[in-house]
Amino acid sequence: MTDVLEIWENDPLGGCGCGCTPTRMSQMQAQRIVSEINERNEVVKRLRAAHSQLTVVRDVVSSRRVRSAYPDHMRELLDMGAGMPLFFFNKKLLHSGTFPSYEDLHEIIEKATVSSKTVD
Numbered sequence: 001m002t003d004v005l006e007i008w009e010n011d012p013l014g015g016c017g018c019g020c021t022p023t024r025m026s027q028m029q030a031q032r033i034v035s036e037i038n039e040r041n042e043v044v045k046r047l048r049a050a051h052s053q054l055t056v057v058r059d060v061v062s063s064r065r066v067r068s069a070y071p072d073h074m075r076e077l078l079d080m081g082a083g084m085p086l087f088f089f090n091k092k093l094l095h096s097g098t099f100p101s102y103e104d105l106h107e108i109i110e111k112a113t114v115s116s117k118t119v120d
Helices: 027-050 072-080 102-119
Strands: 003-010 054-061 086-089 092-096
Touching: 003 027, 003 102, 027 054, 027 102, 072 086, 072 092, 086 102, 092 102
Parallel strands: 003 054
Antiparallel strands: 003 086, 086 092
């Protein structure tokens, strides 16, 4: 069985958190968002290269998506108000609230992989 890492993030184009839309945010806010997206893309790219046996699925939580469209394990945490982003390993919550560095996420995944193999 292939292990699956799901990464669920807030919609980066949903605004800066203050209720504004991308067209109304300052250039500095927009640059910060672009930089953050680029950093996260690089982390995911490195993860995929280092963990060829791991399927990495990355998606966005959006107010434009019907709540029932999310998987049960995701919807449950959304309803509880869990901090974004959310990281699941084989549908079990692995990490939430921050987007870890590559090194930290690599270590978290290694521990989860070892743990899942000892349970099987």
